[in-house]
Every structure is written in structure tokens, then in C-alpha cells.
Amino acid sequence: MEPVTPANVDAALALRVHPHQEHNVTPVAHSLAEAYAWGDTAWPRLVFDGDELVGFVMAFLDIPWNEKKDPADRRSGLWRLNIAAEGQGKGYGRFAVEAVRDELLRRGSRRLYVTWEPGEDGPGEFYRRLGFRTTGEVSGGQTVGVLDIG
Template identity: 35%
Template structure:
């Protein structure tokens, strides 16, 4: 049996409700905003790009990014894999697809931030190659980056 193919797809009028219903494990809800909030925020930030994460034809997550505050940087603003789909490698694959897409667009640095806490995403991002910068954002989130 083959592993599902992970892809990043546009959220459409036909898929938006399904994507908005995806959520992480309940214990992780304090680490990422609901997808509906992220999509609404993206509509007020013209530079934001958001995509649904699919495993074959099944939506399993959501990610959103924008140009970073530093020249040549791209900031991963939101990322989540639905609770029932975690631990299957979909997150790793989705981040890999995103990272591969950045250099052709002129980006030299990938950045993200995270809420610290048990069950949070820090270890996941470390495993993807991100490193702590030591910077803390005004909202208390800690910043990580990965040179591309």
C-alpha cells in the first residue's frame, strides 16, 4: 500500500467549510488560531497566502504564510494538521513542499513563531531544521528560522 501524496491546495468556496472544521487535538487548541480566523485574517492582509493540506484527496490541515519582516524572508504565519491526522508524516511533507517553493520566489529565509508549552510545535519545527533565534514577539511567541 502506497503512502498518500501530500499536496497544498487552494481553499475554494466548495472546500472552505471543510477546511474551517479541521482542528488540532483539543489540548493543542491554544497553540494555533482556528482556520476560520486565519482565513478571515488573510482576507485583510493582501500579502497572505493560505492553502489546505491534503493527503491524496482528503483535507488534513491548513497553512498560511506571508512575506517576512526581514528582506528575503517568508513567515509561516499558521500551520496545523488536524488531530486525527497527526503522526502520519503529513506535517513534515507539507512543510517540505512549502520550503521547496520559497527559493524560486526569491526567499532566502523561512521564519515562524510558536507558543511555548507542553504539546506545542517547538520540537516539530526543530525536526524540520528550524532553529531558535532568541527573539520573542510582542505577543509572547518565540521566533524560529531556517536559512534556505
């Protein structure tokens, strides 16, 4: 896991998922713009296997979830996960989620949240295999899942 730097940003921008997954995940360029805009509440990282870039992951840190309903409900979790098409099925996604889990634990979080596009070709099954359970909530049309981590 490495931060995005001037030395690796071009590789990050070139990262592509499988074409049939593109509608399920936002491109890395969009995520990096959001990370810049959200500042310290975004935690973007690149996933490398040796010198090879295999993925991008971004966490959100301690953000208000629904201020109108419950101002005290602040959450942290997995904002984005992009694993390169050629790197899928090799454990990189699991590794990235575990790295986010470890970072959230280090920061004192006890739950890791994630949202995903519903549907047969969406990543829901991947997240369920990692132990996430659905909360019954929907955020921006996406299913909300949670994993107890501490």
C-alpha cells in the same frame, strides 16, 4: 496542496486539531479572515491526502518585521499550521512546511521564519526536528525560529 475555494472552504472551516493543542494554534476561520485582510502577503493552502483534507497551512510573504528597529528587515515564513487531529504523526506537517519552503524558494527567499507558543505541549520540538533554530527573538509572546533554505 490546494488553494481555498468555494468548493472546499466548509471543509477547511471544520478542520480541528487535538483539543489539547487548541491553545497553541489559531482556528482556520481566523486565519482565513487574516488571509483576506492581508491580501497578497498571505499564502493560505489546504493539505489533502487524496480527497481527504488533512491540514491547513498559511505562509506570510515579504512582510516588514520590525520597521522601527530595521526598515529593511522583511521576512517570509510559516504563519499558521493546523493538522487535523486524526492526521497527526503521519508526515503531513512536515509536508506542509516543505511546501512553504518550496514556495518561498520559488519566490527568491533564503530563510523561512516561524513563531510558536513556548512550552512542553507547544510545537517547538516539531520545528527543531525540521531544522529550525531559535533566533533569540520573541514576537507576540511566541518563540521565533528560522530555517536557512537557500
